[in-house]
Amino acid sequence: MSVPVRQQAAVAAYIARQKLLGRKRYPLVLMLEPLFRCNLACAGCGKIDYPDPILNRRLTPEECWAAAEECGAPIVAIPGGEPLIHREIDRIVAGLVAQKRFVSLCTNALLLEKNLHRFTPSPYLFFSVHLDGLKERHDRSVCREGVFDRAVAAIRAAQKAGFQVNVNATVFDGYPAEELADFLDFATALGVNISISPGFAYERAPDQEHFLTRQKTKRFFRELFRIQKARGRRWSLSHSPLYLDFLAGNQEFLCTPWGMPTRNVFGWQRPCYLLGEGYARSFQELMETTDWDRYGTGRYEKCANCMAHCGYEPTAADVAFTRPWKLAAVALRGIRTEGPMAPEIDLSGHRPAVDVHDRVVSAALQGLAAEAADGRRRSALVENL
Numbered sequence: 047m048s049v050p051v052r053q054q055a056a057v058a059a060y061i062a063r064q065k066l067l068g069r070k071r072y073p074l075v076l077m078l079e080p081l082f083r084c085n086l087a088c089a090g091c092g093k094i095d096y097p098d099p100i101l102n103r104r105l106t107p108e109e110c111w112a113a114a115e116e117c118g119a120p121i122v123a124i125p126g127g128e129p130l131i132h133r134e135i136d137r138i139v140a141g142l143v144a145q146k147r148f149v150s151l152c153t154n155a156l157l158l159e160k161n162l163h164r165f166t167p168s169p170y171l172f173f174s175v176h177l178d179g180l181k182e183r184h185d186r187s188v189c190r191e192g193v194f195d196r197a198v199a200a201i202r203a204a205q206k207a208g209f210q211v212n213v214n215a216t217v218f219d220g221y222p223a224e225e226l227a228d229f230l231d232f233a234t235a236l237g238v239n240i241s242i243s244p245g246f247a248y249e250r251a252p253d254q255e256h257f258l259t260r261q262k263t264k265r266f267f268r269e270l271f272r273i274q275k276a277r278g279r280r281w282s283l284s285h286s287p288l289y290l291d292f293l294a295g296n297q298e299f300l301c302t303p304w305g306m307p308t309r310n311v312f313g314w315q316r317p318c319y320l321l322g323e324g325y326a327r328s329f330q331e332l333m334e335t336t337d338w339d340r341y342g343t344g345r346y347e348k349c350a351n352c353m354a355h356c357g358y359e360p361t362a363a364d365v366a367f368t369r370p371w372k373l374a375a376v377a378l379r380g381i382r383t384e385g386p387m388a389p390e391i392d393l394s395g396h397r398p399a400v401d402v403h404d405r406v407v408s409a410a411l412q413g414l415a416a417e418a419a420d421g422r423r424r425s426a427l428v429e430n431l
Contacts, residue, residue, distance in 0.1 A: 049239070049284055050210075052169055053121070053148050060120045061367050071304045071333060073119040074360050077319040079310035080105040080138060084128045086154055088188045090218060090245050090257075094127065096407060099414050101127075103311040107137045113309040114142055116329045123150040123174070123306075125319075130157040136164035143170045150174045152214065154188065155197035162207050172210035174241070175201055179215065179229045187216075198236070205237060212239040212284060219258050223269040230274075230281045239284040243355040244293070246320045259351045260343070260390065264295030268383045275383070285355065287376040288362035293353060295387035297362075297372075301342045301352065305360020307332060312410055317341045319356045321348060323402055344391040347399040 057074065064072040083101045084094050094101070105113075114122055122142050129135050130153050142149045152174045165171065178187040181194040204211050213233050217226065226242075233240045244263045258266065271294055274281060283290065291297050303318035313325035314332040321341070326332035342357075343349045366373040 050169065056120050056148070057363070058367070061363065065367070071338075073117050073305060073307050074363060075121040075123055075306045075356075076114055076117045076119040077306050077308040077356065078105075078110055078113060078122050078124050079126055079308060080110055080124065080129060080132050080135070081127045082311065083131055084126060084154075085131065085156055086128070086188050086190060086193070090187065090216065093125075095403075097411070100311065100407065100410055103414075104132055104134075105138075105309075105311060107134050107141055110138045110309075111141045111145070113329070114145060114147055117307060117309070119147075119307075121148045121150065123152060125152040128154055128157070130161055136161075139165060139171060143168050146170065148172075150212070152176065154193065155200040156193065158200040159196075159203045162204060162209070165209070167208035167210075169210075172212055173201075173204055174212045174214050175238075177213040177215055177229075177233065179221070179225065180232060183221070183225065183229070187218075201236065201238065211237075212241065214241045214243075216243060216245045217258065217263075217266065218245045219262060221266070223266055223273055226270060227273040227277065227279075230283075231277075231279060234279070234282045239282045241284050241355060244353050246352055246354050257351065260353060263293060263351075263353050264387055267293040268295065271381045272383045275380075286359060286362040286366060286373075287381070288365055288373055289355060289359050291376045291381050292358055292362065294381050294383060296376075296382050297365075298388040298391070299358055299361045299365070300344075300391075301349070301357030302360035302364065303338060303341055303357055304333060304336075305363075306356040312406065320352065320354060322406060323400075324406065340397065343396075344393055345396050347396050350393050350396060 061074075081101075081104050082094055082096055084091075087094065124135075124138070129151055132138070135151070139149055139151060147170065149171045151171070153176065155175045158173065158175070175197055176188075177194070177197055178184045184194040184197070185191050201211050201213070215226070215229065230240060244258045246257070267290070271290075288297060292299050306319055307329065308315040308319045309329075312322070313327055314329055315322050316324045316326060316332065316336050317338065318341070326335060340346060341349060343352060
């Protein structure tokens with residue numbers, strides 16, 4: 047399996063249009079978070095650490111459709127939180143599919159099987175199920191027993207109903223490469239595409255001890271791909287060969303934070319899906335007023351060890367389009383697992399991390415209080431008419 051040809055062609059045509067229009071910065075994937083609320087509390091997650099008034103907020107279907115139109119990206123990923131908690135998630139997905147966008151509905155699958163009837167199979171829709179490994183590893187990762195078995199059962203039910211299904215796995219320090227290889231064998235046999243990415247060091251994550259450094263990431267993936275060669279396997283990885291080569295330390299890339307912009311209940315998140323350093327009111331404002339040069343490995347301490355796909359897959363896509371010989375070289379030789387690695391980015395001059403979480407939450411709560419007060423005033427006016 048691989049990324050569907052229809053999707054590959056649509057993305058290639060989209061990139062070509064952006065190049066012809068002379069656009070330096072453009073999005074490939076809209077990360078659409080219609081809510082933060084989740085039915086799990088994973089130790090490595092930094093996305094759900096908000097007070098209840100914020101966790102109870104939802105984007106409306108209209109806001110979601112407008113964000114996709116405003117952004118224009120050909121692909122929309124819907125993470126969270128857990129999107130299937132949203133009561134109108136079926137309407138949101140149907141509207142995005144009607145726009146002919148490729149929709150990846152990300153889910154832990156606890157609610158998937160009983161909600162399948164709300165969706166219609168389409169070449170524009172696939173479910174992306176969170177699986178960090180085989181049973182013991184995944185259940186430990188999500189801090190609840192039995193989740194792996196329920197997720198696999200839901201995947202099989204979705205496939206039987208005619209849906210496309212992917213799985214996404216996050217890699218943390220201490221994960222044996224042989225064990226991940228076993229999982230990749232299992233997932234490929236299950237008939238799903240697989241995305242894998244080193245975990246990002248969320249500052250609000252309860253577990254701060256198991257995030258990989260860049261050097262550990264490169265050594266880990268070299269070992270993983272050595273195992274793949276020794277086993278003679280072809281895993282169904284839904285990544286650019288250039289991104290996988292980057293994970294193995296063979297490419298020197300800078301991230302493309304605008305490649306996967308995020309729209310959530312706060313607005314348009316600066317600068318990327320993984321960092322919430324403030325918010326813009328519109329996509330145009332995000333693109334035009336964000337100081338992009340202040341972010342990325344070598345520029346900002348929070349980005350020091352990041353090699354996540356949301357920042358580097360857009361870079362790989364741009365390199366594949368503008369320098370196709372680099373892609374051809376990897377395709378011909380495969381991912382190199384021995385020899386010197388590409389030069390590492392110098393971290394000595396990056397600016398120190400700034401904690402903005404409390405300020406963002408405070409501003410959001412003040413906004414909610416102002417909205418509530420305005421609603422009470424409007425109700426009072428109506429009653430007095």
